[in-house]
Amino acid sequence: MAMTVKLKVWRQAGPEKPGRLVDYVADNVHADMSFLEMLDVVNEDLIRKDQDPIAFDSDCREGICGSCGLVINGIPHGPDRGATTCQVHMRRFRNGETITIEPFRAKAFPVLKDLVVDRTAFDRIIAAGGYVSMNVGGAPDANSLPIAKDVADHAMDSAQCIGCGACVAACKNAAAHLFTSAKITHLGLLPQGEAERHRRVVRMVDQMDSEGFGSCSNEGECEAVCPKEIPISNIARMNRDFLKAMVR
Amino acid sequence: MILDSKTPSGPIGDKWDRRKFENKLVNPANRRKFQVIVVGTGLAGASAAATLGELGYPVKVFGIHESPRRAHSIAAQGGINAAKNYRNDGDSVYRLFYDTIKGGDYRAREANVYRLAQASVNIIDQCVAQGVPFAREYGGLLDNRSFGGAQVSRTFYARGQTGQQLLLGAYQSMMRQVDAGTVSICSRREMLDLVVVNNQARGIVCRNLLTGELESHEADAVLLCTGGYGTVFYLSTNAVNSNVTAAWRAHKRGAFFANPCFTQIHPTCIPVSGDHQSKLTLMSESLRNDGRVWVPKQQGDRRPPAQIPDAERDYYLERRYPAFGNLVPRDVASRAAKAVCDEGRGAGDSGLSVYLDFADAIKRSGVDTIKARYGNLFDMYTRITDENPYQVPMRIYPAVHYTMGGLWVDYNLMSTIPGLFVLGEANFSDHGANRLGASALMQGLADGYFVAPYTVANYLGGTPLPPVTTTHDAFGAAKADAQARIDKVLQVKGKRTVREFHRAIGTICWDHVGMARNEASLTDAIAQIRQLREAFWQDVTVPGDANNLNPGLDYAGRVADYMEFAEVLALDALERRESCGGHFREEFQTPDGEALRKDDEYSYVAAWEFKGVGAQPQLHKEDLVFEEVHPTQRSYK
Numbered sequence: 004m005a006m007t008v009k010l011k012v013w014r015q016a017g018p019e020k021p022g023r024l025v026d027y028v029a030d031n032v033h034a035d036m037s038f039l040e041m042l043d044v045v046n047e048d049l050i051r052k053d054q055d056p057i058a059f060d061s062d063c064r065e066g067i068c069g070s071c072g073l074v075i076n077g078i079p080h081g082p083d084r085g086a087t088t089c090q091v092h093m094r095r096f097r098n099g100e101t102i103t104i105e106p107f108r109a110k111a112f113p114v115l116k117d118l119v120v121d122r123t124a125f126d127r128i129i130a131a132g133g134y135v136s137m138n139v140g141g142a143p144d145a146n147s148l149p150i151a152k153d154v155a156d157h158a159m160d161s162a163q164c165i166g167c168g169a170c171v172a173a174c175k176n177a178a179a180h181l182f183t184s185a186k187i188t189h190l191g192l193l194p195q196g197e198a199e200r201h202r203r204v205v206r207m208v209d210q211m212d213s214e215g216f217g218s219c220s221n222e223g224e225c226e227a228v229c230p231k232e233i234p235i236s237n238i239a240r241m242n243r244d245f246l247k248a249m250v251r
Numbered sequence: 252m253i254l255d256s257k258t259p260s261g262p263i264g265d266k267w268d269r270r271k272f273e274n275k276l277v278n279p280a281n282r283r284k285f286q287v288i289v290v291g292t293g294l295a296g297a298s299a300a301a302t303l304g305e306l307g308y309p310v311k312v313f314g315i316h317e318s319p320r321r322a323h324s325i326a327a328q329g330g331i332n333a334a335k336n337y338r339n340d341g342d343s344v345y346r347l348f349y350d351t352i353k354g355g356d357y358r359a360r361e362a363n364v365y366r367l368a369q370a371s372v373n374i375i376d377q378c379v380a381q382g383v384p385f386a387r388e389y390g391g392l393l394d395n396r397s398f399g400g401a402q403v404s405r406t407f408y409a410r411g412q413t414g415q416q417l418l419l420g421a422y423q424s425m426m427r428q429v430d431a432g433t434v435s436i437c438s439r440r441e442m443l444d445l446v447v448v449n450n451q452a453r454g455i456v457c458r459n460l461l462t463g464e465l466e467s468h469e470a471d472a473v474l475l476c477t478g479g480y481g482t483v484f485y486l487s488t489n490a491v492n493s494n495v496t497a498a499w500r501a502h503k504r505g506a507f508f509a510n511p512c513f514t515q516i517h518p519t520c521i522p523v524s525g526d527h528q529s530k531l532t533l534m535s536e537s538l539r540n541d542g543r544v545w546v547p548k549q550q551g552d553r554r555p556p557a558q559i560p561d562a563e564r565d566y567y568l569e570r571r572y573p574a575f576g577n578l579v580p581r582d583v584a585s586r587a588a589k590a591v592c593d594e595g596r597g598a599g600d601s602g603l604s605v606y607l608d609f610a611d612a613i614k615r616s617g618v619d620t621i622k623a624r625y626g627n628l629f630d631m632y633t634r635i636t637d638e639n640p641y642q643v644p645m646r647i648y649p650a651v652h653y654t655m656g657g658l659w660v661d662y663n664l665m666s667t668i669p670g671l672f673v674l675g676e677a678n679f680s681d682h683g684a685n686r687l688g689a690s691a692l693m694q695g696l697a698d699g700y701f702v703a704p705y706t707v708a709n710y711l712g713g714t715p716l717p718p719v720t721t722t723h724d725a726f727g728a729a730k731a732d733a734q735a736r737i738d739k740v741l742q743v744k745g746k747r748t749v750r751e752f753h754r755a756i757g758t759i760c761w762d763h764v765g766m767a768r769n770e771a772s773l774t775d776a777i778a779q780i781r782q783l784r785e786a787f788w789q790d791v792t793v794p795g796d797a798n799n800l801n802p803g804l805d806y807a808g809r810v811a812d813y814m815e816f817a818e819v820l821a822l823d824a825l826e827r828r829e830s831c832g833g834h835f836r837e838e839f840q841t842p843d844g845e846a847l848r849k850d851d852e853y854s855y856v857a858a859w860e861f862k863g864v865g866a867q868p869q870l871h872k873e874d875l876v877f878e879e880v881h882p883t884q885r886s887y888k
Contacts, residue, residue, distance in 0.1 A: 017799065035524040035637075043529055043750070046803075050748050050794045056803055060317060062490040064530045065631065067415055068321045083634070090634050115461060116800040123438065126318050130430045134423035135382045138305045139700045142373070142380035146337060149391025159384040162419065163412055166320055195382045 005031045006098035010045065012057055013105040015114050022114065024103065034094035038081065039064060039071060041093055042104075059118040064089040066230060069165035072172070073118055074105040079169035079228045087167060087230040107172035111179070111215040122168045124214040125182060131210035132203040133186040135195050154192055162189040163231045170225035170233075176217030181225035183211050184241035185233050191244060201248035208245055254507075254858055254873040257661040258362040263348075263879050267366045270662070271705055275712035282307035285711045288455055288470040290442045290497055292319030294414070294692060295675025296476030297421035298699025304428030306704060308711075311468060312425070313440045313457055315492060315805075320422045323478060323490040324695060327414025328535035328628065330396060330406035331378075331692040333371040338395055342403040344368045349880055351690060354400040354580050355655070355683020356832035356848060357882035358513070360856070360875060362662055363680045370697035375407055377700055381420040385409050398688040399536055400580040400887075406689045411535055411627045417692055421699070440466070441805060442497040443733040445473065445504045445671060446725050452670035453719045456729045458737075460805060463798040465730050467721035472670050472707050475501060476699070479654035479676040481514070483813045483820060484765070485757020487651035488520060488533040494809035495816050498658050498677050506666040507858035507871060509659035509679035511816075512824035515686055515833050516766050517652030518584035521635055522604040531650040532635060534607070535628055536688040539577045541612035541621065542645070544568050544584070546605050550595040556606055556644050567591055575887040582685045582833045582846075583887060585649035589766045590844065592648075599646050608644035649766060653691060655682040655833065656823070659858040659873075663706035664698060667858075669714065672707060674698035679856065684832025737797050740807045745790030749803065752787050753810045756817050759783065764821050769837040773825040777818060781865065784814040819859050819868055826870065829853045841884070850882050 008029050015022030029045050036044075039061050046056035061071040071088040075081030081091040096102060104118065112120040162185075170181035187204050190196030196203070219238060226235040259266040259273070277285070285308055289300045292314040300312045316322060334347040347368040352359060379385065379393070385407050386394040395404040409416040428434035439460040446454040446467070454469040480495035481487040502508045519534045545564045552559065567587055569576045579587075588605045591597065598604045613621050618641060622629070629640050636646070657679040664672050664680070675695040682690065763776035787810070794803040830839040830846035831853070839847040856873040 033525055033527055036527045037529070037635075040527045040529050044527060047748055047750060050792060050803065051746075053792075053794075056794050058800060058802055062316065062321055062492050063323060063326045064491055065326060065532050067326050067412065068316075068323070068490065069325075070317065070321050085630075086634060090631075092634070092637075094637060119800065121317070123318060126320070126426065126429075126436070126438075129423060130426040132430070134427040135380065136427060137380050139302045139377060139424075139704070142376035145335070145375045145379040145385075146392050148379075150387055151391050152387045152389050155384050155387040158382075159409060159416075162382075162384050162416060163410075165325075165415075166318065189384065190382050193382050193384065195380055 005033060008032055008096055008099070009101040011101065011103045014057070014117055016116065018113050018115055032093050034092070036093045037064065037089060038075070038091040038093065039089050057118065058116045061089055066090045067165060069167040072107045072167050072169060074107060074172060076103050079107060079172040080230055085230060085232050087165070107168050109171045109177035109216070111177065112168060112171060125166050125168065127214060128179065128183055128207055128210045129186065132199065132206040133190070135190060136199060148194055150193065158189050158192040161185040161233055161237055164233055165231060167230060169228045169230060171216065173224040173228040174217065174220055175222070175224070176220045178219045179211050179216035180219045180238045180241065181229060181233060181235065183207050184237035187241045187244060188237040191240070200244065201251060204241060204244040205248045208241070252667070252871060254659070254871050255661065256360060256873060257663055258360070259662070263361065263365045266362050267369060274705055274709035277708050277712040279307055283309060285471045286311070286469065287472050287474065287707065288313065288468060289474045289476060290455065291322065291476035291478060291677070292316070292422070293322035293324035293476060293478060293675060294418055294421055294695030295699045296322070296474070297418065297425045298696050299474055299476060299674055299703045300434050301421060301424035301428055302700050302704045303707065304425070304431065304433035307433065310428070310434045311437060311470070312434060313437045313442060313455070315439065315441050315460065317438055319425065319436060319438065320419060322418065323493055324418045324692070325415045326490065327692055328411045328533065329537040330398065330408035330413045330689040331374065331417060332398070332405050332689040333375045333407060333693065334368055334405060335372060335375060337393060338404045340403045342405050344372070346403065347371060347405065350401050351681070351687060352683070352880045353885060354685055354687040356685055356846065356885055357683065357850070357854070357877065358510070358831055358875065359681055359683030361877060361879055366702065367681050367694060367697050370701040371693050373701055374693060374696045378417060378420050381424060383409065383416045383420045396537055397540060397578065399539060399578045399584070400687040408537070411625065414692055417696065421696070443500060444729040445501045445668070446729050447504050447668060448719050448723055448725045450669060451716065452668050454721065454726065456726065456733050458733070461800050463801070465733055467726040467730060469719055469721050471711055471716050472672060474672045474674055474703060474707070475658065475677050476674045477677045479657065480816060481651045481654050483756065483817055484651040484760045485754050486523065486528060486531050488517060488531050491530055494812070496809050496812045499812045499816050501658065501666070501668070501671060503861050505668050506671055507659040507860050508656070508819060509856050509858045510656035510823065511820045511859070512764065512827055512834050513655035513684045513832060514651060515581060515653040515655060516585040516649045518581055518588055518649050519607060519647045520650035521632065522599060522601065522646055522648040532631065533650070533652060534632060534645065534647060536581065538607060538625060538628060541624065542577065542607040542609050543611060544577050544605055544607055546591045546596040546598060556598070565591070565596070572887045579887045580685060580687060585766055586835060588649055604646040604648045606644035607647045609640060610644070613641065653686055655679065655684060655686055659856065663709065664703055665706065665710065670710060672703055674703055684834055736808070737804070740791065740811060741793055741797060741804070743788060743791050743793070745792050747790045748792060749807045749810050752783065752791060753813070755783055756780065756810070756813055760817055760820065764824050767835050767837050768824050770825065773821050776821045777825070780814070780817045780821060787811065787814050815864055822868070823857055823859065827853055827857065848882070854882070
């Protein structure tokens with residue numbers, strides 16, 4: 004059954020331009036549509052009316068690439084727990100409901116246009132040590148180093164971060180602690196990452212600070228909106244590693 | 252032009268060693284004098300850029316995404332094959348080679364596939380050393396699962412996110428080189444042309460997608476790692492921004508396009524729900540390890556699945572293929588699903604789906620075990636369909652997933668343009684007419700970590716490369732071409748949106764160049780594609796202008812290229828008058844409906860040379876010689 008929703012969408016022509024919420028009406032919305040497919044339909048209408056379509060990022064549309072990221076009714080990635088924006092379906096909304104759509108906001112994520120933001124600060128955090136220093140060619144046999152299943156599973160829980168930035172958008176301080184600590188936890192738990200553990204945490208935390216991300220608010224909003232449900236306990240672990248590295 | 256595969260001589264097991272020994276080397280101090288460009292940041296691109304950076308080559312990496320980590324390799328679910336024989340079940344490099352040649356229905360180059368199987372072993376070592384958290388057993392050693400087309404368990408996996416973990420491993424290695432200063436990332440850039448000087452690839456023209464500015468970048472070698480062309484079908488499991496543009500523009504500059512009709516329709520995808528659909532979602536093939544595929548025996552049986560007793564169900568894969576059962580290769584499983592739906596026995600309101608049922612597996616292994624294996628896939632399914640696969644069977648239907656065809660490359664992964672290398676899904680080389688599950692990740696990483704670094708070095712070390720800068724006329728000309736095309740598409744100002752045209756070209760391709768093809772239908776498709784292309788240039792409407800972030804304009808350029816590419820896709824399917832792998836010609840089938848190859852006439856790679864838009868491309872044939880594996884009728888019975 005088709006439904007109608009009213010949209011209030013953040014429109015902003017460019018990084019230095021002022022932005023504002025603009026009202027749209029989306030007709031013929033089907034419950035099985037994804038949220039982004041609903042926006043596709045709105046954009047098709049705008050294009051036919053020779054108006055500028057709403058710019059937003061998306062790619063895989065199955066919750067893994069981390070491209071999409073909208074604040075829907077005040078919640079990064081919208082109402083579904085453990086889901087990205089592209090995984091939200093219109094059956095989550097009522098006929099006639101008003102939906103507010105805004106970009107992920109943070110000083111370190113400047114708006115490029117409408118709902119598109121620049122999250123390349125995350126790449127620079129990874130470049131500051133979010134890796135294991137080993138060249139192709141030197142690896143020993145993969146089974147030469149057993150790793151307990153629970154350790155590997157725990158590492159995987161953090162490794163599955165998709166780098167979407169919802170954690171930053173949800174935090175009142177726009178902190179990137181959940182993102183950064185996910186990589187530190189993933190690599191720090193595994194023997195392969197142990198050798199660089201202290202150097203890594205210091206460099207990544209320094210980079211995070213220099214990008215303009217804030218300090219941890221300790222309120223756990225990041226964990227609540229994380230589409231991969233990455234635990235906030237990683238942040239404690241990062242802080243502990245950081246302290247240890249500083250006193251070494 | 253005679254296509255020379257440059258395959259080394261000698262026994263198959265020695266060819267790659269021989270080539271590596273014969274290759275020219277570049278002294279470490281000289282490597283910094285060569286500029287390498289990598290286009291695309293998926294598994295092939297990121298691994299190649301990381302490795303070339305580690306070796307000391309300056310590398311510029313280009314990608315359409317905001318971050319290299321967003322490339323579509325990230326979405327691969329099931330796993331990666333490697334001939335480790337950790338299960339002691341009789342696996343070997345030779346068996347992986349054999350399975351891949353057979354799975355590809357004898358349309359791949361033996362020497363490439365053997366090298367791929369050899370490299371598979373190193374890939375797992377490399378990835379584990381990078382910290383990729385593969386699934387493990389309680390003893391701490393790596394776990395494996397089995398996949399379609401094989402009777403051994405050789406697939407390594409990281410839950411249902413293997414592609415993500417492998418890509419993040421390659422991405423992190425590449426970012427380490429960014430940190431080291433050898434690699435620089437140019438994100439949100441779309442390659443619009445290849446610059447060829449004196450018959451050598453010497454750079455690219457790309458568009459900065461944020462500012463609209465056209466940029467020129469010179470290089471001594473260009474590596475295209477830009478993925479496949481599945482989105483020509485509009486609906487596919489590919490990311491919505493995946494496209495053929497970089498490969499197609501290189502094709503128009505002289506790189507031959509090989510076997511475009513070899514496309515893979517994946518059997519286990521979530522069915523289409525309506526016209527609004529923007530993409531289809533794959534349910535990993537690994538589900539077929541525990542899920543049983545069935546439809547009602549009776550036509551038009553619309554009872555809920557739970558009310559259909561076992562005796563009235565047709566487990567058609569187990570019935571038709573007792574040896575492989577639900578684990579037959581993808582092309583076989585897809586065609587079988589289409590066949591039962593065509594008979595009117597499909598499930599769901601549309602009748603275009605089959606059941607994938609976990610009830611027996613849950614009874615046998617328990618909900619917790621099934622949850623541990625596939626939990627995230629089940630969650631994904633629930634989210635999209637609003638149904639609970641722990642309680643009711645999943646409904647699945649085939650969808651376009653992967654393209655085996657791509658730019659022609661020789662054994663060194665070099666295209667017909669010297670200095671232009673093509674890696675990963677963008678090339679045609681290893682999967683023949685059908686790719687086996689868990690082999691795409693293997694190929695992308697083999698090409699990037701273990702093949703291209705040697706062969707690119709050989710090219711750079713052994714080829715005179717006179718200095719070229721972006722002031723060369725060829726850059727100016729390529730830039731002018733790119734600008735003219737952008738201006739042209741903006742000036743049409745017609746009535747139909749780019750998406751309408753994309754949907755239209757996709758419908759033509761799916762209906763005529765999809766799971767079943769025939770002479771009349773393909774001929775008709777070519778005429779329809781030509782008409783649609785004309786309509787596009789007369790009636791498309793593209794929003795906005797060219798000097799800022801304008802996703803609608805980017806999309807228009809990609810769809811415009813599909814208007815050209817689709818024709819060679821259909822033509823290749825028309826000219827290959829046999830059935831093999833994913834290419835099923837209805838005129839050529841065995842009495843029980845299996846693909847009928849014609850090895851005497853079609854045991855070749857069809858490589859197409861561009862002769863102008865709308866002009867008949869010229870066919871070049873590379874004969875396939877099988878010295879190791881004797882082609883037989885594939886049987887999974």
